[in-house]
Amino acid sequence: MKTDRTRSEARLASQLGISKSRAAEAVIKAQLISAVTREMDRRGLTHTEVAGRSGLPRTAVTGILSGSLQKVTIDRLLRLLEAVGLEASVKVKRTA
Numbered sequence: 001m002k003t004d005r006t007r008s009e010a011r012l013a014s015q016l017g018i019s020k021s022r023a024a025e026a027v028i029k030a031q032l033i034s035a036v037t038r039e040m041d042r043r044g045l046t047h048t049e050v051a052g053r054s055g056l057p058r059t060a061v062t063g064i065l066s067g068s069l070q071k072v073t074i075d076r077l078l079r080l081l082e083a084v085g086l087e088a089s090v091k092v093k094r095t096a
């Protein structure tokens with residue numbers, strides 16, 4: 001049975017005419033950004049505070065959190081997660 005994320009990735013790949021791996025990357029990045037945004041809202045953190053904690057420029061933090069996925073690396077997203085007190089885990093499984 002396919003998960004919602006797997007269906008989202010397949011649908012995104014089809015709609016944009018990109019590979020499944022590129023679609024998976026976009027979905028994962030969007031999920032990480034969403035988690036950072038939710039935690040920032042919950043804790044009342046500003047972009048400036050998160051920038052200071054992550055070591056990233058405030059303009060980069062603002063760009064990433066506004067949904068721009070261009071030039072967003074997993075490394076930067078992990079730094080943002082850490083800055084708001086979260087950590088990521090990865091689950092890998094065989095395809096059906």
